[in-house]
Amino acid sequence: KNQVEQSPQSLIILEGKNCTLQCNYTVSPFSNLRWYKQDTGRGPVSLTIMTFSENTKSNGRYTATLDADTKQSSLHITASQLSDSASYICVVSPRGGSNYKLTFGKGTLLTVNP
């Protein structure tokens, strides 16, 4: 069964600090891995997309890494801001004809305090 597990469930950090969120997946065969940011009561917004052949992708203060051998990904946030407070969701797409059947993690709820 395809699964995406994220840790920690929630995280509280101080403004300006860095943090790293983890994602383990069992989706196989695997096509690509996406990280989304979801503000409370809003829709998910894409941060990064990595194919199985990529191992890092940056988008401003967000850097995602991927180890397809161990089926792990991480999202590193540098110099956090109050507006980074949100849920961060790891999403994996299977390879093949049904790759719209994304498997979503439950998300890590990040709170950035002043």
Place this chain on the structure above:
Amino acid sequence: NAGVMQNPRHLVRRRGQEARLRCSPMKGHSHVYWYRQLPEEGLKFMVYLQKENIIDESGMPKERFSAEFPKEGPSILRIQQVVRGDSAAYFCASSLWDILDNTGELFFGEGSRLTVL
């Protein structure tokens, strides 16, 4: 360039009533996907549509749920005879190409939150 538009944002229904959720994809996008997010759960795939075609509805309950994407107008997700377990956030997403393309970007709407009393 407006994003994916969903309405209503919030909908309250009593058990047994019908719920209709609408989704207008981004301009030029012809691929629409519906996902459901139950409380404390990750989003789950429901249905994939292109204009006038249901491509894959394997994630949608076979009874009471239906979806359409007509030639003109928004995509509609219809839930008949709602039950309390249908309470969830329903998200629509659209893409320019089908996301068989590895880098295909998927754009989500803000969601419609259904509460069944």
